[in-house]
Amino acid sequence: MARRLPVYILIDTSGSMKGEPIESVKVGLADMIATLRQDPYALETVCISIITYDRDVKQVLPLTELENLQLPDIITPESGPTHTGLALKMLCEKVETEVKKGTLEQKGDWRPLLFVLTDGKPSDVQDYNQVIPKVKSFNFASIVACAAGPKAKVEPLQQLTDQVFRLDTMDATSFKKFFVWVTDVIGVGGKSVGTTDSIALPGPPEEVNIVI
Numbered sequence: 385m386a387r388r389l390p391v392y393i394l395i396d397t398s399g400s401m402k403g404e405p406i407e408s409v410k411v412g413l414a415d416m417i418a419t420l421r422q423d424p425y426a427l428e429t430v431c432i433s434i435i436t437y438d439r440d441v442k443q444v445l446p447l448t449e450l451e452n453l454q455l456p457d458i459i460t461p462e463s464g465p466t467h468t469g470l471a472l473k474m475l476c477e478k479v480e481t482e483v484k485k486g487t488l489e490q491k492g493d494w495r496p497l498l499f500v501l502t503d504g505k506p507s508d509v510q511d512y513n514q515v516i517p518k519v520k521s522f523n524f525a526s527i528v529a530c531a532a533g534p535k536a537k538v539e540p541l542q543q544l545t546d547q548v549f550r551l552d553t554m555d556a557t558s559f560k561k562f563f564v565w566v567t568d569v570i571g572v573g574g575k576s577v578g579t580t581d582s583i584a585l586p587g588p589p590e591e592v593n594i595v596i
Contacts, residue, residue: 386428386429387429387491387492387493387494388429388430388431388447388449388484388493388494389426389429389430389431389493389494389496389497389570389573390431390433390447390479390482390483390493390494390496390497391430391431391432391433391496391497391498391499391570391573392432392433392434392435392447392475392478392479392496392497392498392499393413393432393433393434393435393499393501393566394434394435394436394437394468394471394472394475394498394499394500394501395409395434395435395436395437395458395501396436396437396438396466396468396501396502396503396504397436397437397438397458397459397460397461398437398438398439398460398461398463398464398465398466398503398504399438399460399461399462399463399464400503400504400533400535401460401503401554402460402461402462404554404555404556405503405532405533405554405559406458406459406460407556408554408555408556408558408559408560409458409501409559409563410455410458411556411559411560412559412560412562412563412564412566413434413455413563414455415560415563415564415567416563416564416566416567416570417432417450417453417455419564419567420450420567420570420571421450421451423571425571426450426570426571427450427451429494430449430450430570430573431447431448431449431450432445432447432448432450432453433445433446433447433448433478433482434456434458435471435474435475435478436458436471437466437467437468437470437471438460438461438464438465438466438467439461439464439465439467440467441467441470441471441473441474443474443478444456444457444458446478446482447478447482447483465507465508466502466504466505466506466507467506467507467508467511468500468502468505468506468507468508468512468540469506469508469509469510469511469512469513469514469515470508470511472512472515472516472518472519472544473511473515473518475498475519476515476518476519476522479496479522483496494525494573495523495524495525496522496524496525497524497525497526497527497528497569497570497573498519498524498526498527498528499528499529499530499566500527500528500529500530500541500544500545501529501530501532501562502529502530502531502532502536502541503531503532503533503535503536503554504535504536504537505536505537505540506540509540512540513543516543516544519544520544525573526547526569526573526585527544527545527547528545528547528549528566528569528585529541529544529545529547529548529549530548530549530550530551530562531548531549531550531551532550532551532554532558532559532562533551533552533553533554534552536550536551538550547585549562549588549593550593551593552593565586565588568586569585569586572585572586
């Protein structure tokens, strides 16, 4: 069994993502999967899981190899809170059950990658603050957070990771560029696993601004 590179993508599906933003995210995801499938390294190692969060938190795609992956339909409610903390709790549960740990007999999966995309801020601040140490304890190879649009708050994301990026607009072009870049990050991860502990992220496109 080949060692896998688990990739977890958390997508904010709260009401403000309804319409063009979420449709643009879906297009970006579809392009990302198509591009990764053309990369032999990725095809061999990358597995992807998608967790969506609004009032409800759902793992809409369990950790799946690229070749068997069917993108789920991602829907957004009319309105409601953004339960980022609960989404991270579910992420921890899934990583514990889905990512294979190494044993004396065989090596486990590579260290997973985590991408978090939000256009707001956590509504469940207490849960969010409590779960962050646990997320960090999983030793992800890289955690990338993206604050999309004018209402997205970067401060909560900076508690989770120092790799926080901003999209000023939530249109198809911006999300497309963001997912092209995510594809590059995963591609680098697929090629550098085993040679290095942490992944040097490729530089983002100009639509994706680094938050210092």
